[in-house]
Amino acid sequence: xxxxxxxxxxxxxxxxxxxxxxxxxAVFTITSEQTKAYAPPKMVLKLMLIQRAEHxxxxxxxxxxxxxxxxxxxxxxxxxxxxxASRELEEEAGIAGIHLKQFGVYDxxxxxxxxxxxxxxxxxxxxxxxxxxxxxxxxxxxxxxxSVAELSEQVLAFDHKNIIQDALTHITRDLLQxxxxxxxxxxxxxxxxxxxxxLTVTDDKAIQNDQAxxxxxxxxxxxxxxxxxxxxxxxxxxxxxYRFIDAEVKQSIYTARH
Amino acid sequence: xxxxxxxxxxxxxxxxxxxxxxxxxAVFTITSEQTKAYAPPKMVLKLMLIQRAEHxxxxxxxxxxxxxxxxxxxxxxxxxxxxxASRELEEEAGIAGIHLKQFGVYDxxxxxxxxxxxxxxxxxxxxxxxxxxxxxxxxxxxxxxxSVAELSEQVLAFDHKNIIQDALTHITRDLLQxxxxxxxxxxxxxxxxxxxxxLTVTDDKAIQNDQAxxxxxxxxxxxxxxxxxxxxxxxxxxxxxYRFIDAEVKQSIYTARH
DNA sequence: TTAACATTTAACACATTGTTAATTAAAAGG
DNA sequence: CCTTTTAATTAACAATGTGTTAAATGTTAA
Numbered sequence: 001x002x003x004x005x006x007x008x009x010x011x012x013x014x015x016x017x018x019x020x021x022x023x024x025x026a027v028f029t030i031t032s033e034q035t036k037a038y039a040p041p042k043m044v045l046k047l048m049l050i051q052r053a054e055h056x057x058x059x060x061x062x063x064x065x066x067x068x069x070x071x072x073x074x075x076x077x078x079x080x081x082x083x084x085a086s087r088e089l090e091e092e093a094g095i096a097g098i099h100l101k102q103f104g105v106y107d108x109x110x111x112x113x114x115x116x117x118x119x120x121x122x123x124x125x126x127x128x129x130x131x132x133x134x135x136x137x138x139x140x141x142x143x144x145x146x147s148v149a150e151l152s153e154q155v156l157a158f159d160h161k162n163i164i165q166d167a168l169t170h171i172t173r174d175l176l177q178x179x180x181x182x183x184x185x186x187x188x189x190x191x192x193x194x195x196x197x198x199l200t201v202t203d204d205k206a207i208q209n210d211q212a213x214x215x216x217x218x219x220x221x222x223x224x225x226x227x228x229x230x231x232x233x234x235x236x237x238x239x240x241x242y243r244f245i246d247a248e249v250k251q252s253i254y255t256a257r258h
Numbered sequence: 259x260x261x262x263x264x265x266x267x268x269x270x271x272x273x274x275x276x277x278x279x280x281x282x283x284a285v286f287t288i289t290s291e292q293t294k295a296y297a298p299p300k301m302v303l304k305l306m307l308i309q310r311a312e313h314x315x316x317x318x319x320x321x322x323x324x325x326x327x328x329x330x331x332x333x334x335x336x337x338x339x340x341x342x343a344s345r346e347l348e349e350e351a352g353i354a355g356i357h358l359k360q361f362g363v364y365d366x367x368x369x370x371x372x373x374x375x376x377x378x379x380x381x382x383x384x385x386x387x388x389x390x391x392x393x394x395x396x397x398x399x400x401x402x403x404x405s406v407a408e409l410s411e412q413v414l415a416f417d418h419k420n421i422i423q424d425a426l427t428h429i430t431r432d433l434l435q436x437x438x439x440x441x442x443x444x445x446x447x448x449x450x451x452x453x454x455x456x457l458t459v460t461d462d463k464a465i466q467n468d469q470a471x472x473x474x475x476x477x478x479x480x481x482x483x484x485x486x487x488x489x490x491x492x493x494x495x496x497x498x499x500y501r502f503i504d505a506e507v508k509q510s511i512y513t514a515r516h
Numbered sequence: 517t518t519a520a521c522a523t524t525t526a527a528c529a530c531a532t533t534g535t536t537a538a539t540t541a542a543a544a545g546g
Numbered sequence: 547c548c549t550t551t552t553a554a555t556t557a558a559c560a561a562t563g564t565g566t567t568a569a570a571t572g573t574t575a576a
Binding site: 017075076077102118198213220 | 273277332334335374376434462471478480507509
Binding site for chain 3: 038039040190191192210211214215234235236237238239240257
């Protein structure tokens, strides 16, 4: 391999090069239903998909048309795939300053009938109210939110079913093992709001248990109670608000309880 | 963006395409020194690097020559980057069947002076004895193992310093939060051998504490004591051997102790 | 005035952890 | 043969965290 490597130094052109480099984005949001006043919300994790048009702008039939797909597009040489994802989110949805994370590369030969196209996949977390803004301004594009249950019934374009499966795995892990839940919540939140976010991706008994979770949140090193700040969003009884603080979160399966 | 997307369907060639797609591999091993007989080993995490040749096989001066770099090479359209990594490890080092994991993509404009080259980075875990086999068979290639401390002093090719930093972050996280430590250990191992592996990447007091760790290993759901199997590798007193078993490892920072 | 209800506080039994100390089994040296 | 050495094992205790059940709180709405 060493000789291959050195030969390649000055003439990459003797190798076949990719036909394209795309950035795809799994846009997650959590819809929150307040079943009644003064009660904690019921939350559902949803993924935004776009429906591929029947024809392109020149009137030719479109590949994988009619199927639902992840938003995305080609990356240019002047940007990273992450920057492209950010740009596309802004161009398409007017959403800027969103939490974006790269989670996988899709380069299986034959994954895209158009050629050798490498997809760099990201997930984005968008609070619900940012999406509603968007829908109001641009309802021409076929955009829809799908819950995890609804996703499994859909026919999806290219290998997007795989990509979405991986996105779900990653956001689940990150929600439970990092403080990224912050991105779904307002600056200050109650214990039951955080709990509702976590329960969209886990059925962990220790998180379902209200008393235990309300007691636990007080001792987490990366969350603090905001003194004097209460709300009645989730209960008639004024309820303590919390916020995330910067603190390193280490964790090992060898020291945790099982 | 939607229009860009649909226009691109049938003619990717109107966009500039990448000049190359490479697969780089951070090959980790743990060297184990037995300071004396009947004592637990001292382990050090090391990374294998190759030194870039002064000239290529045609006698032309080589780009980034003399610098240490991650092994890797160009991906072909018939394979995934992960398969390419596997192939390159086998071609270069005769190492097959190794644990490989993709951890990042490097596509910063200008990262490679040869053009728009996207690197897909993986880490590999190779038990020490597999590397010694290799060195004996092919000592012509400039290959060396660097500890984490030694790495920071080295001048590295391209953006490999960044890539290595990320590789270290990922392998540290994976060693503590998944059962990948298995890949560094023999089928059966003592508590102190597992402990030594973990201590190459953490200074967690709970893992440093011998008594506590020896007690804890017995209750981990993904490790079992092998009945009747003992060794004197690490102590005069015949010592219990353990092995990993398949078991799901879930974990949340919201339920763990802090 | 009363019922309803999410939250908060309290209390207890139980499990896990940090810590210290004692015990065990084999090797090595005199 | 006896003694020392050492990693592993076992034991024991206090401190801390968890699961569970129960009661108290503060507000709304009937």
